[in-house]
Amino acid sequence: MRKLIFGAVAAGLMGAALPAGADVKAGVDAWSRGDFLKAVAEWRPLAIAGDADAQFNLAQAYKLGRGVPLDPGLAESWFRKAAVQGHLQAEDNYGLALFQSGKKTEALPWLEKSVARGEPRTQLVLGTMLFNGDGVARDYPRAYALMTRASASGLQSASQTLAQMDQYISPADREKGTALAQQYAAQTRMTPAPTGTRPRQTVANERPTAPSRQPAPQVAAAPPRPTVAQTTAASAPTRTTPPRATPAPATRPAPVAKPAPTPKAVAKAPPKPEPKPAAPSGNWRIQLGAFGTPGNAEALWNRIRGKLGGAQPYYVKAGTVTRLQAGGFGSKAAATRACAASGQPCVIVAP
Template identity: 45%
Template sequence: MPAAAQATSVKAGIAAWQKGDSARAVAIWRPLAEKGDQDAAFNLGQAYRLGRGVAADSGQAKRWFERAAKAGHLDSQVALGLLLFDSGARREALAWLSRAAERGEPRALLVVGTALFNGDDVPPDPVKGYAYVSRAAAQGLAPAKTTLAEMDQVLPVEQRRKGVAMALAAAKPVKAAAKPPAKAPAPAPVAVASASGAWRVQLGAFGSRSSAESLYGRLQGKLGSARAFYVPVGAMTRLQAGPFATRAEATAACARLAPQPCFAVAAK
């Protein structure tokens, strides 16, 4: 198929998806993905992950994300990393997210940077972790800004300076994938909580519990199995969700919820 016609077909799939005809979108993308179109493979992976147009199948989602990720598709590398993170394969997840982070992708920078800072499933490197989160925050990612402010409270000034210098040296525009990614509009990725854990995400503080409950109602579809915690602090009510097994998992959940303000907190 000529490149121009192929690109048009991917867009036709997106148009069908936007109209709610997910099955038609999948029918358009599948042959293109099988012929090696990275955008079609990414979109097909999203369809399997979300169960739209096909039965939900994380194995098939992984297969298509991985196929495009290996070819250098940036969004697929991030999607694959977050999918693996959710399945508990954190080291493999961090390997893919690290590839995306090296290319400057802000969500990947935040998750990998937090893992490096805390030594979650990787050797601890707080300076590099600080540099990564700094780069994510510089791109406007709200959870990264919050995480960076928390790091500022515990990391010595000299190490922060080294991290900033590292971030400035590495800062560059995100490299484009082999083709500009043609993302299919889809619901935000779902945050997956552990049955138990010492971490939560904090989503805001409110003058009334009803306001906190209202926000949770709006975000519940994106929070998956994470349940709400309403924490009274004086006259305020903090909305938290979780639990998560590690801070890295909580940070990954925040990355998924962007641009909603969110940061990881230790459960008390």
């Protein structure tokens, strides 16, 4: 009985703390007019009182830095408060916020819930995680399926990522992924819309006005299979210091007098050749394209080889496609600089 009385008193105090006329929709209207300070003032007391729409909207304000300072941590906290109440948009944004802050294990169940509803942004993120094996077991067919669905929704970054995946995923995995994408599309069409809930009074998702703390997910290059030569070299012991050669004692020859040359006999020393740039040494590569005709790969290499400081070309066969790679870079940073110098869209290939 005491608990019931205390709960009633607390509810009364919470209701009394709300300013007269506080309204979520009034905040949305103010936001639409660009009056972000008024919007936040409308939402904050309602969010503290537990209104899920107000909590979601306040999280959006912190995420975008409008009406309040940009604060991803507070945005994540308010998204969570709304998400645990079943606010679907908040569930989507909470999973994405967890991923962006590096909490990938915590993000996974929320991303899965959003993906099941067909949310393109979470399909992009989870598809990338599945391809890279980042926080989850690698699954190429499902990664390809989710990226296909996100791309079909018109998400440009998903279309670009799908093109990168095409360079590494085998035809068999692509076929499985395409079939799985069709299943996902059918499931999304058959999922009924939630009923019995009031219309949401929320603001639209937008990109932050300031750069986020973590870049968008990127597909990492699939590790190339080692060749026989690479395997042998890796297993052979390496010598850390070269053996010192013991020079034989040199005898000084007796000086021989030579006649002084006449001025006409003096030959001009040949000009010193200009030093060539040292060839990169390392196992990192960059992939500059994939071609159905090998001659096109060679033509591209001849056109850009001078920009890559002595890098070596590699023509890697993948079924009917020839991949043009340039190698010998000692680090990922060096490979990234070479990508920029090439002037071509390219992908980093790890050793």
